[in-house]
Amino acid sequence: MRKAFAWWWDILLAFSLLAVLRIVAPLPFANEILIFSIYTMGCNFLLGRVGFISFGQPAYLAVGAYGTAFYLYYFGQNPYVGLLLGLVAGLVVSAIVGPFFVRLRSDYFALVNLALAVIVFYLMEKVLASITHGDNGLWFLANMSSTPVVNITTPSGFFIFAFLVTMAVWVFYKYLDDSIYGACCLATKINEDKLQFLGYSNFNIRWLAFVIANTTTALAGSLYAVYFGFVSPEISSPARAADPVVVTILGGVGTLYGPIVGAIAYTGMKDLVSGVIVNWELLVGFLLVFIMLAGEKGIWGSAQPLLTKALFPKRLLQDRGDGRS
Amino acid sequence: MSDGDILVARGLNVAYGESKVLFDAHLSVRPGQLVTCVGRNGAGKSTLLKTIAGFLKPTSGSVTFNNANLIGLMSYDIARMGLKYIPQDKKVFSDLTVRENLELGSYATKDYNWTPVTDYFPRLKSLMDRKAGYLSGGERQMLMIGRAILGSPKVLLIDEPTEGLAPSIVAHLKDVLKELSKKSALVIVEQNLPLVCAISEKIYAIKEGRVVAEITDPASIKAGVCEKFL
Numbered sequence: 001m002r003k004a005f006a007w008w009w010d011i012l013l014a015f016s017l018l019a020v021l022r023i024v025a026p027l028p029f030a031n032e033i034l035i036f037s038i039y040t041m042g043c044n045f046l047l048g049r050v051g052f053i054s055f056g057q058p059a060y061l062a063v064g065a066y067g068t069a070f071y072l073y074y075f076g077q078n079p080y081v082g083l084l085l086g087l088v089a090g091l092v093v094s095a096i097v098g099p100f101f102v103r104l105r106s107d108y109f110a111l112v113n114l115a116l117a118v119i120v121f122y123l124m125e126k127v128l129a130s131i132t133h134g135d136n137g138l139w140f141l142a143n144m145s146s147t148p149v150v151n152i153t154t155p156s157g158f159f160i161f162a163f164l165v166t167m168a169v170w171v172f173y174k175y176l177d178d179s180i181y182g183a184c185c186l187a188t189k190i191n192e193d194k195l196q197f198l199g200y201s202n203f204n205i206r207w208l209a210f211v212i213a214n215t216t217t218a219l220a221g222s223l224y225a226v227y228f229g230f231v232s233p234e235i236s237s238p239a240r241a242a243d244p245v246v247v248t249i250l251g252g253v254g255t256l257y258g259p260i261v262g263a264i265a266y267t268g269m270k271d272l273v274s275g276v277i278v279n280w281e282l283l284v285g286f287l288l289v290f291i292m293l294a295g296e297k298g299i300w301g302s303a304q305p306l307l308t309k310a311l312f313p314k315r316l317l318q319d320r321g322d323g324r325s
Numbered sequence: 326m327s328d329g330d331i332l333v334a335r336g337l338n339v340a341y342g343e344s345k346v347l348f349d350a351h352l353s354v355r356p357g358q359l360v361t362c363v364g365r366n367g368a369g370k371s372t373l374l375k376t377i378a379g380f381l382k383p384t385s386g387s388v389t390f391n392n393a394n395l396i397g398l399m400s401y402d403i404a405r406m407g408l409k410y411i412p413q414d415k416k417v418f419s420d421l422t423v424r425e426n427l428e429l430g431s432y433a434t435k436d437y438n439w440t441p442v443t444d445y446f447p448r449l450k451s452l453m454d455r456k457a458g459y460l461s462g463g464e465r466q467m468l469m470i471g472r473a474i475l476g477s478p479k480v481l482l483i484d485e486p487t488e489g490l491a492p493s494i495v496a497h498l499k500d501v502l503k504e505l506s507k508k509s510a511l512v513i514v515e516q517n518l519p520l521v522c523a524i525s526e527k528i529y530a531i532k533e534g535r536v537v538a539e540i541t542d543p544a545s546i547k548a549g550v551c552e553k554f555l
Contacts, residue, residue, distance in 0.1 A: 180432040183425045187418045194416065197378065198472065199404035199433035 007178075010256070014170050017260055018163055027155045029271055033263045034162040035223050036247065038169050040259035042216035043244035045173060048254025049182065050209045051189030053106070055241040056113025059120040060214040062236030064090045064221025066124065066132070069231040073138045074131075077145040079152055083222045090218020094211045102206040117238045125233035132233065141229025158227050165223065166260075169216060174256055176212070185209050217244075249288060252298030261300040331356045331510055332377070332408070332480050337386035339369075339376050346372045347383070348534045352512070354480060354527075359506040361513045361521045363551055364531035370514040371413060373531065374482045377512075378410035379403040390480065405433070409473040413484035413514075415465040419458030423449060426457050426468055427475065434476025442471035445501050463494035470501070480510045487517050499524060518548040530554035 018037075021030045039061060046052040067089030068082040076082070101112055124132045132138065144153045151157040176182045184205045187195045192202045225231050243266075251262020266284065274280040291298055332354040339347040347369045354360050362370045375381045377388050379400035388395040390408050404410070418426055427449075431437045443450050446467040452460065457468060466486060473481060486502070487495045495517070503524050505511060515521050521528060525546055530538040538554045540546055 180428055183418075183421055183429055184432075186420055187429060190418050190420060191416055193380065193400075194412065194418070195429075196380075196400040197404055197410045197412070198430055199401050200429075201399070201401050 064218025086222025094214035137232030252301030
């Protein structure tokens with residue numbers, strides 16, 4: 001009963017966090033945060049659950065975005081179909097490169113993904129310029145047909161849709177975290193040998209996690225494409241490769257709320273602080289240094305124990321084993 | 326070695342790079358038998374278990390389990406066949422709760438009956454929601470053994486189960502190991518000779534990578550006899 005209550009409480013908190021966003025933040029800012037939250041959720045799962053740090057997330061973001069953009073620019077008008085195709089493109093690409101990449105660990109994994117981001121960037125900018133229009137990008141905002149019930153081609157309609165998608169993705173990751181598979185992912189990060197002795201294949205666990213995380217990233221790319229009605233190679237720029245990692249660390253690695261909190265903090269700094277301070281990235285840099293020195297927990301990772309202590313003191317004691325008999 | 330053996334290792338040669346660690350090592354275990362390997366630090370006892378469990382690849386030799394060849398199989402395939410290995414370090418999945426640690430064992434074997442685990446280790450019942458990282462050394466060992474016995478493995482390889490544990494927990498583990506051997510064959514690496522002599526049906530003495538003695542006579546299973554080979 002208490003566990004079920006905690007489960008629904010967690011969802012309510014995430015729901016409220018995003019809903020409040022609509023009330024207090026300007027619509028474009030709120031939409032950007034929703035997209036960035038999904039983008040970061042994939043990276044957070046890889047880093048927090050499986051222990052993979054990836055500097056190649058822009059590659060998967062671009063795969064999703066261009067999957068959607070190609071359809072909406074060349075073939076059709078329905079944004080839902082575009083979103084679905086972007087998602088499938090991410091699924092296919094990550095399923096194909098996954099078996100090669102997940103054999104690598106730590107810095108090699110990070111670098112091979114960065115290399116993929118470089119490849120995708122130059123493919124879109126130079127090699128496939130005849131169909132991607134190079135730096136000019138693909139403009140298809142006017143091509144999209146309005147959708148029934150909620151018209152996602154308008155900013156307010158898009159917010160409702162993106163809000164529901166963000167919640168669905170968040171609940172999916174919460175379910176994964178609570179599942180045996182989530183435990184397997186954490187176990188492969190903690191001690192891969194021991195997991196093998198129990199009869200699990202680390203390779204299969206990592207491959208599936210890689211596909212799940214990068215399909216999520218591709219979904220963020222698809223949403224980006226539909227929201228802006230425009231995609232250019234800049235989306236896969238290696239210069240922005242560290243963004244999702246930074247946001248993940250800022251929010252709190254491995255925490256469910258981390259991506260949302262991190263996205264709010266990062267986008268907030270970018271949009272609000274940049275109005276006051278020109279070099280706002282400098283502030284992010286100092287903030288990250290501070291977070292690392294304070295214990296690598298990130299904003300939510302630091303706030304969570306305080307909130308849990310205030311709301312569910314027994315839960316914290318049990319987790320820590322302080323109340324041992 | 327006889328036809329009734331469930332696990333047989335023959336002529337195992339194992340090397341870490343250029344450094345050879347095991348020389349023609351052998352071992353055989355009957356179903357339900359409790360076998361121990363004794364020897365000084367660095368003798369090659371743990372290497373023997375890791376090789377049988379598929380974690381290390383021998384340069385030559387054979388390992389058969391239930392008449393199936395294990396050489397070349399991945400360690401997770403071997404575990405699925407019913408041969409489980411419990412390593413020496415008492416590292417559990419520290420970020421997972423005791424319950425989640427057991428669930429990992431259950432899901433892999435499709436055995437969700439935890440009654441034997443909590444019968445052997447009643448202490449675990451009250452620790453189910455605690456992060457395994459907060460357990461004591463003895464509790465971690467209980468969890469590791471409890472997790473491994475899910476699915477009723479045919480053979481359990483246990484590396485130094487009592488190392489660094491309090492005498493009261495060692496006494497409890499001794500009883501548990503004897504009970505466990507009624508259901509699964511056990512191969513234990515252990516340096517505690519009084520314990521070894523109290524529970525073993527067969528002892529392999531390993532010295533500098535070679536099996537120097539195989540003691541099966543109950544009358545000879547004494548600490549004084551074992552010491553001669555170390």
